[in-house]
Amino acid sequence: MATLANIVWLGTKELRSFGRDYVLLGLVVYSFSLAILAQAQSSSQELHNAAIAIVDEDRSTLSRQITQAFLPPHFKPPVAIAERDIVPALNAGTYTFVLDIPPRFQADLLGLKPARLQLDIDATAMVQAGLGAAYAQQIVADEVARFVGRAGGPAPAPVALVARIAFNPNAETAWFTSVMGILNSVTMLAIILAGAAVVRERERGTLEHLLVMPVTPFEIAMAKVWSNGLVILVAVGLSLVLVVRGLLHVPIIGSIPLFLVGTAAYLFFATAIGLFLGTLARSMPQLGLIYLLVYLPLAMLSGSNTPLESMPPWLATLLQASPTVHFVAFAQAILYRGAGLDAVWTRIVVVSAIGAVFVVAAILRFRKTVALS
Structure with missing residues (x-):
């Protein structure tokens, strides 16, 4: 109980620190509001008001x-x-x-x-x-x-092909890009916030203050994972309801609570990656450079932009080990096709299992880094 209390207390400290960091706060608000609107409305792939x-x-x-x-x-x-x-x-x-x-x-x-x-x-x-x-x-x-x-001329051909488009009847790009923008923002911000939380402690010299307190590196790391994950989870829920459904009028067929449960499982992986990168970087510019090397492959090979079926078979098979691929898959199934827990639970379990491995690796790395400090 003492460990749990310390994790909760340290997490609330992280939330207060995040609330005073107006740059990161603005980044979160922008990424889940204006960025989603711009991505959905400026990259239209359908014909509209052509002169x-x-x-x-x-x-x-x-x-x-x-x-x-x-x-x-x-x-x-x-x-x-x-x-x-x-x-x-x-x-x-x-x-x-x-x-x-x-x-x-x-x-x-x-x-x-x-x-x-x-x-x-x-x-x-x-x-x-x-x-x-x-x-x-x-x-x-x-x-x-x-x-x-x-006019009584030759009749048209008797056979006609009638196409029916499922899940997006008008084939509107905004229905796809808005939700995919949220998924990409989840990965991006989870890595940045968790990594920045570690680097910020080191730059401000507060990490040493934590070490002299009766808390362990495990408690410090887990507090950063849950607090930063909670910020993103709240932002995702608000973005889906207020921006995607409210402003863009994209119908969300599936269960938003179920999607948030899956997102919470994925955030263990993404925040663990950020925590791990935070132990490698010595400053925010270094974190930004390392972040690009990790985020871009995760986003580009997640299936959100290019289906896995369009990739080489060996690469598609290899990507089954990526939690981001499973995250995109069950997110599309829930939000677009209205899938229930029975259809996506296996992917959520896979994401949770891989995420647990990365959390353990990140905590071990964090503990080693703290010990060296």
Whole structure:
């Protein structure tokens, strides 16, 4: 009981110290609020409000029908321009797409003559250019098929492929990037806060003060693990409710409490890594450099950006030993697919087991470092 009381008391000291460190406090607030909003809203991979102009040289029923089919939110309302204005408009960056409907387009189509449209694209808007060309092609094909069907022409093909997208019906990038941003922030801040807690004690000379008190290195290390983990756990819960669900309107299908339980298990691993790095670094700049060598591989090979299936088989097999991979896997299963404990408990157990190993290694390293001090 005395050991537990010391761990709790030292942990509250860490929380008070963190509350007075406005740089780290601001980093936590920013990482789980503005950074999530920016990542979700600035890296959109879907077509949204693309500027389009239409040169209607046919002025037929079909050309008007095609013009009216380009609707928000994928495209802005089409603007009618003359053929001579196409090049100046593209040069000025006024429109991303210009659709040129030539004279006698409808007549040629009904007369079974070759009928072509021209779509001019400003490819400097790379993502919109690629997606918009496919959208425009589909819109024109649908409107032509509908018009020809009403005009008594050949019927469209009897077989159609209907795609149904599960868990993200509109394939919105923000639904994915917002949650993945939170997962990456958990790893980043757990390492930074735990490592900074050790380095800060050394830089301020308070580590020696702790050593003359009736506390053990184990109690000091565990206090740093639980206090910094608690800060991140609270920040994750608030970010999911206030930012992801509240501001971004991303529906969270699964159980947030279950996800937080899994996150708590993962935080033992991440804070242990930070504690270990804190024993290696002698200053905050050194900690920052060492942190980059650890965090970047963990984040890039976690499966949050690139699926493990897209990696070489040997690497995908090797990464099964990484708790970050299991963390991303059960987080996606819970938050996106609504998985329960029965579907993710094995991954949570694996994360807890690997995390326990790293906690023991970090505490042994911390105890050795403290003894040398």
